[in-house]
Amino acid sequence: MKTEGRNAVLELLKTDKTVDKLLIEKNPQGSLNKVFAEARAKGIRVQFVDKRVLDKESVTGKHQGCIAFATDYKYSSLDEIIAAKGEKGGFVILCDCIEDVHNLGAIIRVAEVVGADGVIIQSTNSASVTEAVIRISAGAANHVKVAKVNSINRAVDELKKKGYWLYALEADGTDIYSADLTGNVALVIGGEDSGVKKLTREKCDFVVALPVCGKVNSLNASVALGVAAYEVLRKRL
Secondary structure, eight states, rough: OOOEEEHHHHHHTTTOEEEEEEEEEESTHHHHHHHHHHHHHHOOOOOEEEEEHHHHHSSSSTTTTTEEOOOOOOBOOOHHHTTBBTTTBOOEEEEEEEOHHHHHHHHHHHHHHHTTTTEEEEEEOOOOHHHHHHHHHHTTTTSSEEEEEEEEHHHHHHHHHHTEEEEEEEEEEEEEESSSSSEEEEEEEETTTTTTOOHHHHHEEEEOOOOSSSSSSOOOHHHHHHHHHHHHHHHHH
């Protein structure tokens, strides 16, 4: 798997994942020198190459002068995410058919920043963790547990058995600021066009919404998730 971009590569180097080699543009400047220093400190093989070599290897077209070649992304299990819950309870984010890699990358980045135990995605009708997602997450995908499940609804059922309260984030829900959001919490965010699927919504304990004041009555999925996730964090502080 290729990881591209300075921030994403730096975050990868902080993990225990095996990095086979690192390509860096010749005559590195600025933060590229930091990338090189981190790689050298870990004994990773570094090759200095022309920009055209990086352009040819790049998947995203936004390599920023460095590309790391690492072992393929390793997904976690749902049980591993549940086991990671802290003293104030578990906090899980479920993506119900998030197909856009930009949204998935941003959601994983939010999950890492707010201290969520993990993100759950579906194996079908959903974006997977790719080089682009890792880059968009600014490397957060290297630190956040991501589980890929066959059915989001079965994951919802399993979380409920484990004592989680399920909150679907939808425009017609009740005000999220009046919700409890303590204990074991699982936020469900729906796809860009369809939102949370009907059956998934019915399985959830609550449907919550963000208040809006403008003429546009909805937010981008990752932006909405970010606001909601920070409300969960605020309730735990």
